[in-house]
Amino acid sequence: MGKPPNLYAFQGIDDLAPSLRTYVLEAQNAAISRHGVFRVAVSGGSLPKVLGQALLKESNGEAKVQFDKWEIFYADERLVPLDHEDSNHRLVKAELLDKIPAELGQPKVFPIDVKYLDDAQELADQYEQTLVSVFAARDSVRLPMFDLLLLGCGPDGHTCSLFPGSPLLRETDAWILKIEDSPKPPPKRITLSLPVVTHGIKIAFVATGGGKKDIMKEIFDKDDGRELPCGLVNAQAQERVSWFVDYPAIEGVSFPARRGSL
Numbered sequence: 001m002g003k004p005p006n007l008y009a010f011q012g013i014d015d016l017a018p019s020l021r022t023y024v025l026e027a028q029n030a031a032i033s034r035h036g037v038f039r040v041a042v043s044g045g046s047l048p049k050v051l052g053q054a055l056l057k058e059s060n061g062e063a064k065v066q067f068d069k070w071e072i073f074y075a076d077e078r079l080v081p082l083d084h085e086d087s088n089h090r091l092v093k094a095e096l097l098d099k100i101p102a103e104l105g106q107p108k109v110f111p112i113d114v115k116y117l118d119d120a121q122e123l124a125d126q127y128e129q130t131l132v133s134v135f136a137a138r139d140s141v142r143l144p145m146f147d148l149l150l151l152g153c154g155p156d157g158h159t160c161s162l163f164p165g166s167p168l169l170r171e172t173d174a175w176i177l178k179i180e181d182s183p184k185p186p187p188k189r190i191t192l193s194l195p196v197v198t199h200g201i202k203i204a205f206v207a208t209g210g211g212k213k214d215i216m217k218e219i220f221d222k223d224d225g226r227e228l229p230c231g232l233v234n235a236q237a238q239e240r241v242s243w244f245v246d247y248p249a250i251e252g253v254s255f256p257a258r259r260g261s262l
């Protein structure tokens with residue numbers, strides 16, 4: 001039995017962001033010293049904005065964000081053009097990429113190939129090929145290992161585009177999966193599979209606001225919550241998972257949270 005996930009709680013985003021920064025920088029520095037790059041998967045939702053707040057501030061003497069060593073992938077993406085309002089890439093670009101000061105360098109970003117917007121399976125296969133080309137050949141690596149995954153948690157307990165009760169949660173082989181009937185619009189998406197998510201070196205969730213408290217109770221305090229996508233990530237990746245939440249999101253949660261800065 002490993003250790004349980006880490007639950008870090010803060011008064012609000014302004015307190016959460018500096019600790020998220022510290023955490024991301026530790027993951028970055030470890031990855032760069034291990035293999036010279038920092039491979040990150042990011043989700044949409046409110047996460048890109050929080051990330052922007054965490055990473056774009058001036059560094060005063062502490063470790064630097066070395067964006068030129070970052071490779072950014074999408075934990076999930078909607079089958080829409082890259083400038084569409086539903087595009088996670090558009091969101092990450094607007095909240096983070098377009099705002100990176102030149103002296104921090106530019107990350108290498110891997111958006112979906114919009115040539116395949118009409119064919120979700122083909123798009124999923126193509127994105128998997130992109131991962132294969134970066135993470136080494138499919139037959140030599142069973143699963144790609146991200147240095148860090150930065151994820152959100154939906155009010156139903158979904159993460160990436162892995163929704164509660166979905167048969168996709170049983171996938172053991174594919175790295176990237178298609179969804180054509182997502183319960184949350186837009187219906188067509190691609191997503192990392194659960195084994196890829198839980199294979200990550202570090203996995204962080206950011207969940208804020210009182211709208212998350214019921215699902216947080218399910219995930220952390222109830223047996224049934226272990227079957228929810230976020231609960232499965234907790235159960236399978238254990239202490240490699242860290243949650244960054246605000247107090248309203250964990251109101252009434254019994255699972256012990258560490259309050260204040262990291």
Ligand SMILES: O=C(O)[C@H](O)[C@@H](O)[C@H](O)[C@H](O)COP(=O)(O)O
Nearest residue numbers: 043044045046047152153154160
């Ligand atoms: O594609 C989606 O359905 C959303 O991007 C989703 O996965 C999001 O990450 C969560 O619903 C958390 O959303 P918030 O971070 O906005 O709470």
